[in-house]
Amino acid sequence: MTTKTHALAKSESALVPVMGLILLGAAILFTAGFAQAEMLHDSAHDVRHSIGFACH
Ligand SMILES: [Zn+2]
Numbered sequence: 001m002t003t004k005t006h007a008l009a010k011s012e013s014a015l016v017p018v019m020g021l022i023l024l025g026a027a028i029l030f031t032a033g034f035a036q037a038e039m040l041h042d043s044a045h046d047v048r049h050s051i052g053f054a055c056h
Contacts, residue, residue, distance in 0.1 A: 048055045 045055065047053075
């Protein structure tokens with residue numbers, strides 16, 4: 001292994017936690033956004049049924 005490839009491997013391994021954090025953040029944002037959208041949909045659905053608005 002040359003010094004160059006060693007340095008490259010080192011910088012790539014340093015990127016792994018950063019990429020992991022980005023993916024984790026994206027996953028949390030996506031999950032939170034989806035859960036919130038589902039919650040909003042459910043509450044809007046309940047309101048529609050409670051006022052007798054045709055929805056199905
Ligand atoms: Zn409905």
